[in-house]
Amino acid sequence: MDRSGKDFKLLSTFFLLSLALSNKVSASSDLRHPCNSPCLLISTPTRILAVDYGNQSSFAVISNLSNANGYYVDVHYKLGYLFWSDRAQRKIKRSNMDGTNITVIHNDTDCVGLAVEWNSMRLYWTENPKKTISVSDLEGNNRNIVLSTTDYPRGIAVDPQQGLMFWAAMSKIEKSNLDGTQRDIIVSSNLSSAHSITVDRKRKRVFWVDYRKDQIESVDYSGSNRVLLSRIQGVINLFGIAFTSSFLFVGEWHRNTVFKVNASNGTVVSSVQFASSTPSGSRGIYGYDSTLQPPATCPALPAPTDGAILGCPRNASVNYDTVCQFLCNNRYLGHGSQERRCLLNGTWSGQEFVCQTVTCPLPINAVFLGCKTGETEIINGTECRFSCKEESKVAGSTARRCIKDGKWSGAELACTGIRTTNIRHENEKESDVIPEVLFLNRWMILDYESIHDRHLSLYIL
Numbered sequence: 150m151d152r153s154g155k156d157f158k159l160l161s162t163f164f165l166l167s168l169a170l171s172n173k174v175s176a177s178s179d180l181r182h183p184c185n186s187p188c189l190l191i192s193t194p195t196r197i198l199a200v201d202y203g204n205q206s207s208f209a210v211i212s213n214l215s216n217a218n219g220y221y222v223d224v225h226y227k228l229g230y231l232f233w234s235d236r237a238q239r240k241i242k243r244s245n246m247d248g249t250n251i252t253v254i255h256n257d258t259d260c261v262g263l264a265v266e267w268n269s270m271r272l273y274w275t276e277n278p279k280k281t282i283s284v285s286d287l288e289g290n291n292r293n294i295v296l297s298t299t300d301y302p303r304g305i306a307v308d309p310q311q312g313l314m315f316w317a318a319m320s321k322i323e324k325s326n327l328d329g330t331q332r333d334i335i336v337s338s339n340l341s342s343a344h345s346i347t348v349d350r351k352r353k354r355v356f357w358v359d360y361r362k363d364q365i366e367s368v369d370y371s372g373s374n375r376v377l378l379s380r381i382q383g384v385i386n387l388f389g390i391a392f393t394s395s396f397l398f399v400g401e402w403h404r405n406t407v408f409k410v411n412a413s414n415g416t417v418v419s420s421v422q423f424a425s426s427t428p429s430g431s432r433g434i435y436g437y438d439s440t441l442q443p444p445a446t447c448p449a450l451p452a453p454t455d456g457a458i459l460g461c462p463r464n465a466s467v468n469y470d471t472v473c474q475f476l477c478n479n480r481y482l483g484h485g486s487q488e489r490r491c492l493l494n495g496t497w498s499g500q501e502f503v504c505q506t507v508t509c510p511l512p513i514n515a516v517f518l519g520c521k522t523g524e525t526e527i528i529n530g531t532e533c534r535f536s537c538k539e540e541s542k543v544a545g546s547t548a549r550r551c552i553k554d555g556k557w558s559g560a561e562l563a564c565t566g567i568r569t570t571n572i573r574h575e576n577e578k579e580s581d582v583i584p585e586v587l588f589l590n591r592w593m594i595l596d597y598e599s600i601h602d603r604h605l606s607l608y609i610l
């Protein structure tokens with residue numbers, strides 16, 4: 150299924166002649182933004198380091214890891230979370246970006262690769278020997294297996310905008326939708342040991358390193374245009390790979406060297422040796438940069454019928470954090486969220502805003518006499534009259550206006566006296582009735598509950 154044999158070409162060979170090694174370690178503590186771009190998070194057998202590739206300084210975000218083969222790292226940039234797997238403890242852990250508040254989010258996992266889907270805020274990870282890809286939320290809840298394979302999946306990368314995930318399975322590179330459907334093998338030839346994988350989401354390319362061949366390769370999302378970018382000589386097993394700032398950063402399993410490689414032409418631009426630790430070697434490499442996790446855009450919201458939308462474009466998708474506000478035309482009342490914000494996952498906060506005619510419910514303890522002529526509904530502004538069931542009014546307004554929030558202006562009627570009435574059918578004698586008023590469209594139904602008998606009368610307003 151390799152569709153790219155003819156495009157397979159060696160763009161560059163890099164001979165490791167000399168390395169400008171440098172080994173400055175600083176002890177910074179503010180790690181919300183641990184370094185300037187290109188900023189790398191690199192897991193070593195015992196620590197997770199933030200490496201400032203520009204000035205080659207580094208410090209440990211997480212230390213005291215149990216010494217095991219492979220720590221896989223990813224972050225949720227906006228939330229400031231760092232995730233990693235600890236194979237010796239069979240756990241996936243999370244901390245803040247300053248290394249505080251370490252929390253176990255999964256027990257009993259044999260995670261050999263993980264990736265944060267930052268828009269839906271979910272964590273994907275591969276497991277060996279179970280041969281599965283699992284997903285959970287970022288708290289570790291709602292854990293599910295999205296995919297079972299016959300191979301051993303390892304490094305995994307996601308592209309939320311395209312709804313895709315890619316994973317390396319030693320002799321194959323595969324992809325599927327984020328729900329595990331439409332699985333496809335995009336590379337299956339000439340691979341011996343692909344562990345780590347990264348993607349350039351703008352150019353829609355997948356990159357991986359072959360651990361045995363010490364080469365960096367690339368293919369587009371569909372599996373076409375395979376390119377051998379670089380074969381680096383003199384290294385001891387290339388392993389981690391990260392795409393950031395339009396370069397690839399590739400590390401060695403046995404040493405603390407990280408190579409910077411032009412992702413288009415494969416030229417190795419430089420190499421840096423970050424802080425040594427014993428035992429040495431880089432495991433996972435991750436680029437730490439806001440541009441790697443662009444927030445989703447929200448679909449344009451329509452203006453409500455009988456109302457208007459303010460503060461956001463009406464016809465184009467909208468960026469994260471944009472706030473739209475809504476207003477209703479005169480004599481309409483808004484229901485729902487008057488203000489809605491575009492969230493990280495590309496959905497709108499709040500509830501749909503709709504404009505409705507104001508309908509005031511009739512007061513219970515007063516007799517409804519009717520409204521000003523011409524009204525078919527009691528809406529904002531409608532003036533209506535009420536009276537007491539009894540003759541005497543203690544307090545309150547007899548003329549009230551249905552206002553904005555579905556309430557009546559003025560004060561409720563307070564009445565005294567017993568068993569008198571002020572509502573009569575034309576033909577009816579004044580009698581002991583306690584009218585109850587219902588309102589159905591244009592029909593006013595007066596339900597006279599007589600003390601002696603019962604009957605209904607219908608009035609057309």
Ligand SMILES: *[C@@H]1O[C@H](CO)[C@@H](O)[C@H](O)[C@H]1NC(C)=O
Binds near residue numbers: 153157338339
């Ligand atoms: C595999 O790679 C070799 C060179 O390493 C090349 O000659 C050969 O054509 C490749 N085969 C396929 C199927 O890509």
Ligand SMILES: *[C@@H]1O[C@H](CO)[C@@H](O)[C@H](O)[C@H]1NC(C)=O
Binds near residue numbers: 177183206
């Ligand atoms: C490297 O740059 C970072 C800022 O990104 C700075 O905090 C740090 O002190 C610098 N380290 C050295 C050794 O220059």
Ligand SMILES: *[C@@H]1O[C@H](CO)[C@@H](O)[C@H](O)[C@H]1NC(C)=O
Binds near residue numbers: 213
């Ligand atoms: C290292 O981890 C062990 C066990 O998890 C713990 O007992 C110890 O206090 C930790 N040391 C440091 C310096 O965090």
Ligand SMILES: *[C@@H]1O[C@H](CO)[C@@H](O)[C@H](O)[C@H]1NC(C)=O
Binds near residue numbers: 250252
């Ligand atoms: C630490 O993590 C726990 C568990 O996820 C969370 O409830 C708590 O708010 C966090 N505390 C801080 C200071 O981040």
Ligand SMILES: *[C@@H]1O[C@H](CO)[C@@H](O)[C@H](O)[C@H]1NC(C)=O
Binds near residue numbers: 253254255256289
């Ligand atoms: C992991 O196991 C520990 C010890 O058994 C337990 O306290 C913790 O709640 C578990 N965490 C999760 C996320 O299952």
Ligand SMILES: *[C@@H]1O[C@H](CO)[C@@H](O)[C@H](O)[C@H]1NC(C)=O
Binds near residue numbers: 411414415416418
């Ligand atoms: C390849 O990229 C390197 C560094 O980015 C650049 O210096 C070099 O000119 C490029 N080579 C070609 C052939 O474009």
Ligand SMILES: *[C@@H]1O[C@H](CO)[C@@H](O)[C@H](O)[C@H]1NC(C)=O
Binds near residue numbers: 395411412413414
């Ligand atoms: C990387 O290589 C491409 C192709 O040779 C070149 O056009 C580009 O300028 C190089 N990028 C950088 C940052 O040097």
Ligand SMILES: *[C@@H]1O[C@H](CO)[C@@H](O)[C@H](O)[C@H]1NC(C)=O
Binds near residue numbers: 464
């Ligand atoms: C809004 O988008 C629709 C469909 O894309 C288009 O037909 C319409 O002309 C656009 N209106 C404005 C004001 O841009």
Ligand SMILES: *[C@@H]1O[C@H](CO)[C@@H](O)[C@H](O)[C@H]1NC(C)=O
Binds near residue numbers: 479481482483530553
């Ligand atoms: C209700 O009517 C009043 C008076 O005309 C007006 O000021 C108010 O904005 C209206 N409210 C709504 C929600 O239309």
Ligand SMILES: *[C@@H]1O[C@H](CO)[C@@H](O)[C@H](O)[C@H]1NC(C)=O
Binds near residue numbers: 269492494496
């Ligand atoms: C989007 O994020 C919000 C806030 O975190 C959440 O309530 C909502 O369920 C999410 N929607 C989807 C479709 O993930």
